[in-house]
Amino acid sequence: MLTAPTASAASLPKACNLIVTQTKDVSEAVNLRSGPGTSYTSLGVLYKGTDFTEYCTKDYKWSYGKVTSGANKGKKGWVKYSLLNPVEK
Template sequence: MNKLKRGAIATVVAGAAAFGGVVAIAPTASAAGSSTCTVDIANATYKTTTSVNLRTGPGAGYTSQGILATGTHFYGTCKYDTSYGVGVPYNVWTYGKVTSGANSGKWGWVSADYLKKA
């Protein structure tokens, strides 16, 4: 990190501390790769059930890398699952590689709600 960025961050943190505030630093989009996974899956091939975003992380708040058209093939390697209770899915995202269509070759996250086994 260069000196200018370190200085700016230190100023913000010091200012927040002086006024009794808290500074939350969000992870970068690149930090939401497979290390974010909570469940390994047997590498599975899926198809999208509708047009859906390929995202940089497991959530709608992450940046879209492109739209996957209905029927796009997606090779899933793991999932991010924040289920509450047994068998009650709340927020499940699949990480993997797009293997067909305009975004073929890209890695990212797709909501499991829009995937079915191929």
Template structure:
């Protein structure tokens, strides 16, 4: 059985206990060290899947080298975007498949909820 990404985030989050009640606090996007190329950071991570086979790149453009291919429906959690030359690129972490754990850039057009 698969564990939903949000449950994993809560599992790795800090727990606060007050008066017998426990409150889970999920990490914010600011808790992740983001590259300087990010132009807009989300308040919370965005969970997505790829819509086609795409490259995970070292930077927000096709001029950057590929870190590997992500298969269609690979899960990708993104924390910020950059838009060089009017193209949206998302930076984040691969959360499924052979490249799981790698961080990099994916062209935003190929991501969906």
């Protein structure tokens, strides 16, 4: 679901250029990064099936959000967009 920017959008990273609120899961092991790119520090590894709530994206290449399951639960950071799958309910 794509949404218009809200007051809470002010707390999102400046690198975000599209606000998205969607629960996804990781399709394969991937680094949670401090910024939108492989040159940024890894904050931990997310393994296949880890839940991730996406808040915004940068050009559909990187997604910013919060880890909602697994060893890194509660951490916020960036994940490669192509490695996230929408969670079906």
